[in-house]
Amino acid sequence: MTTASPLPSNFSATSTLPPGATAPSSLPFIPQYSFPPFFTLQPVASTRSSQLSSWSTHIQSYCQHNRIFSLTLVDALNTPLFHNAQIHRRLNLRDAKVILAWMASAEGGNRAEFISTSTTKSKKAASGEEDGGKCWIYWRRPEEWAAALEEWVDRTGQKGTVLTLYEIVEGDASLKEEFWNMDEDLLRKSLAVCVRRGKAQIFGGEGSEGVKFF
Amino acid sequence: MFLHQLDLTTALRPSLLPEETLLFVQDAVGLYEGKFKIPQYQHGQAYLTSHRTCYVDHNEPRKNSVAIYLKDVEKTEFYAGFLKSSAKITLYPKPLKQLTRGTPLSTTPGSPTTGTPPRHSSPAPAPQQSATWVCPICSFSNPVPSNFDPALASRTPIPPCLACGIKPPTVHVVKAAIAGMSNRPPPGPPPKDTKSGSSVPTPLANGMVSCPRCTLENHPSLSMCEICGAPLATAVDRRLDVARDISRPESPAPSLTPATQSATPECIKISFRQGGEKIFHERLKNALVQRKWLLQSAPPIPKPRPASGTFEDSYSAKFREASVEVERPRVVGIAGLERRGLEQRQNNEAMIGSAFEDLEALMTSAKEIIALAEQFASQANLGTNGNSEASALASQSATALSLVTTKDMLGTGSGSESLYVSELSRNLAEWLTDDTRSVLRKEGGIMTLVDLWAVFNRARGGVELVSPTDFEKAARMWDTLKLPVRLRQFKSGLLVVQGRDRTDEKTIASLLAWLKGLHQELPVTDVTWDWQLYGRGVTAQETAERFGWSVGVATEELEMAEEAGALCREQGLDGIRFWENWLVNTPP
Numbered sequence: 001m002t003t004a005s006p007l008p009s010n011f012s013a014t015s016t017l018p019p020g021a022t023a024p025s026s027l028p029f030i031p032q033y034s035f036p037p038f039f040t041l042q043p044v045a046s047t048r049s050s051q052l053s054s055w056s057t058h059i060q061s062y063c064q065h066n067r068i069f070s071l072t073l074v075d076a077l078n079t080p081l082f083h084n085a086q087i088h089r090r091l092n093l094r095d096a097k098v099i100l101a102w103m104a105s106a107e108g109g110n111r112a113e114f115i116s117t118s119t120t121k122s123k124k125a126a127s128g129e130e131d132g133g134k135c136w137i138y139w140r141r142p143e144e145w146a147a148a149l150e151e152w153v154d155r156t157g158q159k160g161t162v163l164t165l166y167e168i169v170e171g172d173a174s175l176k177e178e179f180w181n182m183d184e185d186l187l188r189k190s191l192a193v194c195v196r197r198g199k200a201q202i203f204g205g206e207g208s209e210g211v212k213f214f
Numbered sequence: 215m216f217l218h219q220l221d222l223t224t225a226l227r228p229s230l231l232p233e234e235t236l237l238f239v240q241d242a243v244g245l246y247e248g249k250f251k252i253p254q255y256q257h258g259q260a261y262l263t264s265h266r267t268c269y270v271d272h273n274e275p276r277k278n279s280v281a282i283y284l285k286d287v288e289k290t291e292f293y294a295g296f297l298k299s300s301a302k303i304t305l306y307p308k309p310l311k312q313l314t315r316g317t318p319l320s321t322t323p324g325s326p327t328t329g330t331p332p333r334h335s336s337p338a339p340a341p342q343q344s345a346t347w348v349c350p351i352c353s354f355s356n357p358v359p360s361n362f363d364p365a366l367a368s369r370t371p372i373p374p375c376l377a378c379g380i381k382p383p384t385v386h387v388v389k390a391a392i393a394g395m396s397n398r399p400p401p402g403p404p405p406k407d408t409k410s411g412s413s414v415p416t417p418l419a420n421g422m423v424s425c426p427r428c429t430l431e432n433h434p435s436l437s438m439c440e441i442c443g444a445p446l447a448t449a450v451d452r453r454l455d456v457a458r459d460i461s462r463p464e465s466p467a468p469s470l471t472p473a474t475q476s477a478t479p480e481c482i483k484i485s486f487r488q489g490g491e492k493i494f495h496e497r498l499k500n501a502l503v504q505r506k507w508l509l510q511s512a513p514p515i516p517k518p519r520p521a522s523g524t525f526e527d528s529y530s531a532k533f534r535e536a537s538v539e540v541e542r543p544r545v546v547g548i549a550g551l552e553r554r555g556l557e558q559r560q561n562n563e564a565m566i567g568s569a570f571e572d573l574e575a576l577m578t579s580a581k582e583i584i585a586l587a588e589q590f591a592s593q594a595n596l597g598t599n600g601n602s603e604a605s606a607l608a609s610q611s612a613t614a615l616s617l618v619t620t621k622d623m624l625g626t627g628s629g630s631e632s633l634y635v636s637e638l639s640r641n642l643a644e645w646l647t648d649d650t651r652s653v654l655r656k657e658g659g660i661m662t663l664v665d666l667w668a669v670f671n672r673a674r675g676g677v678e679l680v681s682p683t684d685f686e687k688a689a690r691m692w693d694t695l696k697l698p699v700r701l702r703q704f705k706s707g708l709l710v711v712q713g714r715d716r717t718d719e720k721t722i723a724s725l726l727a728w729l730k731g732l733h734q735e736l737p738v739t740d741v742t743w744d745w746q747l748y749g750r751g752v753t754a755q756e757t758a759e760r761f762g763w764s765v766g767v768a769t770e771e772l773e774m775a776e777e778a779g780a781l782c783r784e785q786g787l788d789g790i791r792f793w794e795n796w797l798v799n800t801p802p
Contacts, residue, residue, distance in 0.1 A: 031800070035748050037784035037793045047782050050798040087742040 030058050039089040041098060049107075055099045056108055060139040069183040070115065073097060073133030093133070100135055111138045136186065145179060145190035150199055152177055153213040162203065162210040165191075216307040216479055220268050220281040224647050224698050225640035228261050228268040228281065233506065237497045238262040240490035241633045245269055245280075246302070246483035254278045259633075260484055262497055264506035267305065267484070282482060284498075285507050292495045293483075301491035302483045303498065346444075347382060347390035349375040355427075356382075357443070358391050384568075392508060562586060636695060638680065639688035642670065643697035646711065654699070658762030659716050660771075663689055663701065663709040665764065704770040705777070722775045728752075728760060729781075729794045751784050751791025 032038045032054045042048040062081050063069070073096050076082055083090040091099075103112035114135040140148065149168070153159055156173060168174055169182045179187070191211055194200035203210045221229045230236065244256035254271065255278055261268040265285075271278035288308040295301035345358035354377035374381045422431035427444035438445055486494065565582060646654050646666075653669060654661065661669075663686065671679045680688075689701045689711065700714045732749040741750060752760075758768035772792045775781045782795040 032797060034743055035793070035796050036743055036751065036786075037782045037791075038797065040783055040785040042782050042797065044776055044779065044782075046779050047776070047795060047797055051782075054797060 030054060030061070033058060033084060034087055036087055036089050039084070039091050039095075041095045052099060052102045052108065056103050056111055059099070059103070059137060060111060063137045064139040067181060068137060069186050070134060070136050071100075073100070073135070097133060100133075103137075104135070110141065112136060113138065140178065142186070142189045142193050145182075145186070146193035146197070146199075148177070148179060149190060150194060150213065152179075159213050162212045164208070164210050168211070216282060216286055216482065217280040218266075218283060220270070220279040222270065222275060222279060223640075223644050225643040226270065226275045226695070226697075227637075227640050227644065228263070228266070228270060228279075230263060231265055234263050234265045235506070236261065236263050237501060238490075238494055239633065239637055240486060240488075240494055241272075241636075242486070242488040243269065244485045244487065246485060247479045248481060248483075255280070260486075260494065262494060262501065264501055264504070267498065269484070283507070284501055285505075287502060290495065290498055290502065292491070295486075295491075300485045300487050301489075302485045303491060303495050304481050304483045306481045307479070345391050345393065347387050349378060349380065349382060350386065351375065351380045352378040354378065355442075358387060392505065635684060635687045636691055638684060639691040639695055640697065642666075642685075642688055643692060643695075643699050645670065645673075646699050647713075654711070654713060656762070657764070658767075660710055660712040660763060660767050662764060662766060663711055666711050705773065706770065708766060708770055710767055710770070718774060718778065721771055722778055722780045724761070725757070725771070725775050726780055726794065748796060749794055751793045753789055753791055757792075 032051075038051065038054070042051050059071075059081065063071070071081075073093060077090065077093060077096060082096055100112050100114070102108045104110065104114060112135050114133070152174065153163075158173075165184060165187055169180060169184065169187055174180050179190075188209075191200060191202060194211075194213070195202060198214070200211055200213045203212065223229045239259060239261050241259045243258060243260040245252045254274065255269060257273065258269050258271040258275075258278070261270065266281045266283055267287075268281045269279060282305055286307055288306045291304040291306070293302040293304065346355040347358055348355050352375060354375055356373075356376050372382060372384065372387050421434055423434050423436070424431050425439035425442065425444050428439060428442040430439055430441050432439055484494075565586065653666075657665070666689075667680070667682060667685045670685070674680070686709070689709070692699055692701055698714050699711055702710050702712060704710065729749050729752065732752075733746055737745050737750050752772075754765050754769040754772060757763065757772060758765045761768065761771075763771065772781060776783060776792065776795075779798060780795055781792045782797050784791045784793060
């Protein structure tokens with residue numbers, strides 16, 4: 001699993017948007033986004049859990065809108081995601097980590113996953129302790145991506161054909177699909193789910209894999 | 215009617231009559247009528263005041279509480295106790311006739327019309343001169359000036375002895391005057407400490423009136439003895455009797471019904487199960503001797519204006535007839551105002567001067583001096599225009615003489631410490647809920663215990679201060695005593711005092727109402743968010759200002775509301791602001 005994705009994971013939203021995507025002018029910010037206390041993590045449990053789920057919704061919808069699959073927290077703090085320039089409020093790094101950790105937990109619906117940079121396979125990254133703070137934002141969970149891929153293959157009648165990964169995420173056929181321009185690592189994760197379900201098979205070596213759906 | 219209904223304060227203590235002071239408190243007492251226990255009056259507290267002996271039941275204070283007016287007490291008896299029999303104090307009532315006679319006056323202490331003896335309403339040409347003082351030097355019995363009021367002893371100049379010209383000590387004359395006043399109701403038994411003028415002149419068979427002092431037989435139409443000048447009050451008295459008969463029905467005495475009159479017990483015993491009887495008895499005896507209730511029916515304090523007018527005349531007691539309605543030259547306009555001011559200043563000067571001559575004089579005129587101090591405080595306040603807190607404190611400390619539960623007022627029984635604390639607790643509750651002072655209201659209905667402690671001790675005027683330990687213990691007893699204030703502990707451990715009716719819900723509701731109001735109010739500074747939708751955040755300082763709380767209390771209340779989910783916080787560079795909780799609820 002490569003750490004540095006060739007795909008841009010920055011948030012210059014317009015550049016990565018597919019031509020057929022919805023207009024970027026109306027960013028789907030939730031109403032709380034313009035409420036100043038939203039940017040202070042609440043100490044009271046009930047309020048806090050409500051706030052956290054609001055944040056989770058906000059992050060997911062923002063990422064979905066901008067087709068962001070993974071976040072680097074340090075960079076993301078200055079983006080509209082965590083910084084509402086209009087009301088001069090921003091979330092600090094510590095609170096952002098808390099929110100993402102919550103999203104990564106079972107309580108938050110596993111909507112995020114920290115990407116460990118040092119030890120690739122170990123999953124203790126969920127603590128969010130490491131410096132980079134890079135994490136997946138699962139506005140679609142890998143299982144959901146897998147289902148979406150299967151559905152697409154089924155719909156377009158490509159069962160039995162071997163598709164390259166490049167074809168899936170960059171090809172003209174998937175131009176209008178949600179997974180267009182998807183992060184390659186995330187695609188592999190999603191395809192792995194399909195393989196586990198016995199719906200697909202991956203051929204080839206590193207860098208030039210092909211996948212065949214049954 | 216010997217046992218009277220007793221009014222209780224909010225803190226379940228006897229509500230004191232004006233001028234009445236608390237002398238002693240003892241718990242664990244029971245009442246006996248004659249030889250038998252009175253059921254339901256067997257476990258309570260005995261309060262001895264300058265006017266009454268009160269029993270307040272522990273279990274049913276509102277139902278089973280009675281008072282005995284000391285003026286109805288003929289005599290007391292002390293029984294030290296033997297083996298299992300507790301010590302007892304027996305109170306014997308006066309004969310029935312006198313009780314009924316005395317009651318109307320005592321039950322209407324507040325109304326000056328009935329409190330004032332009729333003597334003043336009827337302009338007697340020669341006022342009856344019932345009191346005399348005996349000169350300690352030459353033993354000549356001098357008349358006490360008719361306008362002499364024991365309560366105003368320090369203000370009224372006392373004329374020197376008519377025989378030797380030596381000025382008597384103030385206290386001497388005060389005692390004589392009180393003794394004289396106590397004789398005013400003619401059927402009353404002659405007190406032992408009066409030297410003369412006590413008994414009613416006895417009309418003899420030949421129509422002559424025998425002088426009570428020198429036994430000379432005077433002509434019945436004379437009002438003074440021809441030899442010694444002692445008053446022969448027959449003529450005047452008869453008129454007074456008529457006047458009294460007229461005025462009596464006016465005074466309401468609802469408790470006095472013929473049916474209950476027969477219920478006058480032979481005697482009432484107070485049984486002391488846990489000690490305290492000795493001090494109680496001692497103070498009871500003192501109270502019976504002092505007879506403070508007489509002062510209550512004394513003539514009302516004359517206004518400074520007429521008093522200052524009679525200033526010069528009162529030296530000569532012979533011009534007394536002119537003293538009541540003095541013909542002050544009527545000066546109008548600015549000159550009149552100036553003159554009045556001058557007189558008032560002179561008057562104050564004289565009063566202060568005489569009051570501080572010696573300690574006893576100060577004691578007798580304490581009330582006057584306090585009134586003066588209050589007046590000065592308000593004047594000073596007018597002058598400086600502001601500093602209202604200081605003047606409030608001054609008047610607080612002035613009125614604080616009524617704040618008396620001191621340790622020496624309590625018995626030495628086993629539970630004396632806890633009794634002290636519970637009394638202090640009641641005392642505090644009373645003080646807090648007192649509408650005239652409104653300590654709590656000024657603080658927005660809530661104040662920290664420490665602040666209260668400071669204010670309370672300050673109000674005590676620097677004497678009989680309460681220790682913090684006792685204070686906290688007393689405050690913690692509010693709940694068990696079911697008093698109308700409560701002690702509340704915030705999350706941080708801060709202890710605050712507030713009314714029992716003041717709940718968290720009410721506080722939250724008032725906070726939310728305020729925040730809701732901010733939706734309509736244009737913020738002072740430019741704000742970037744949609745203030746019509748979200749309102750704005752408030753700091754603890756703002757809240758404190760708004761509700762009159764201290765900042766500490768405001769912080770705690772805000773956090774309480776936050777805890778309840780009504781508010782949420784925003785941590786900014788300028789501190790924490792609290793907002794309506796739009797994180798949980800959806801914006802309107």
